Amino acid sequence: MNASLEAPVPPTSYSLVLPPGWRQIPLRKGTERAVMRVLDHAFEGMPRDEVFAYRRDLEARLWQRIEDARKADGLDLYLPVELMHGISVPASILVSETRLTGGEGLDPQEAALLMAGSEGRREVVDLDGAPAVRAERTAQPDPELGAEFPSRRVDYQVPVPGQSWRWLTVAFSTVGAEDVDGELSLLLVDLFDAVMTTFRWRSPSDTQPSQRDQNTRGAR
Template identity: 30%
Template sequence: MTSNPDLAGAKPTDVWGMFFPPGWVRFPTGPGQARELDEAIEDVVRQALPDDLPRDSVEPHRHLMRDALRDTFTEATEAGAGAVYLPTEPLNGIMTPCSITEAEIVSDAGSNPVEVAASILTEDYDESELVEVDGRPGARVTTTSHDVRHDGDFPVVSTKQVVYVISRDDVEGDWLVMSFSTVWNSEEGRLVSEALVLFFDALMSTFRWAGPGASPLTPLDPAAPGPARR
């Protein structure tokens, strides 16, 4: 993925984006994007702890926030994710317990994308269905896990993952994976997570290819996270 929008020979599916609500930020985690990731982290830190605050008292908190964000993206970077989307502002005073990961994968070149998507449905998922995302075939699958434990002093939680696997190119076998995760550890949290799954599905309904030759019905908002470019 590159930040250069003028790619020679680029295709409509080489650029994509979605309409995010205020407060969401796209953190690029792909190879060669360390500078862009640092800039995104600095923007979030600056917004949370503005420069006009007393430096002596605030700077330690800035360092902690930078380190916490970088730790968050380490696993995604090692797993080959191209970007992580996070809500960085509270909703009604509460931080939203969810994240979205973006990754590109390659299957057998020249394979029928509908057949590839259908083969995904044979795996052991809670829910699975064929979908079409802005004219391209794909699959949507969900997985729920309970009694999930993490290292450190963290509560035992339940998690739900919703994944869209979308064909980008039939000939080259390129696919885009958009993976949404949410966690909870109470009945109230479970209800919130169910609402967040609906939010993600609504978000994916705004997904548009935006590369050369694409004709999205509604132009992508330049102030929103992304658009992503291959």
């Protein structure tokens, strides 16, 4: 059969190019190994017996975030593990799967327009040559869910090519104890938008990604 007439191979994964100092924690397999790498990096060069309590505390907080992410049907969690300009980065990126009820056969462009019109501060954007929905909002504190401070959140909802009922949600959150509209929060939002310009679908026929593009997980 002529290759030009063959149906495109559906993607099996995606890739993101992250800023320096960010790490990926896969949530469905390989999680424990990724957590250990994050901890080893955080306490590199420090005497293990002197930082044992701090390491144990950080590990407990990481696993709590992982469990929360899994409850949200998360696929991957991305966290900053290094300082940026000398300060800790209060942010995270969660990639999860969403299924649209009754979305079978719906054109992705139509679905994106419907989703964008469902509430304010949503817009249709181009992502890897296809329509996606970007939403931005401020979330209020919710102590019952462990959120002590307000946060600025930005979500990108991306349809899986060839499977209109399946979408990926790439959700960014930054916590601002003082001001979620402050300079740091806005800078981090700009950084996340820049990261999303690198979003690409990958299929089995794609070449092996470079080391810089290794932040890749399945769309499943």
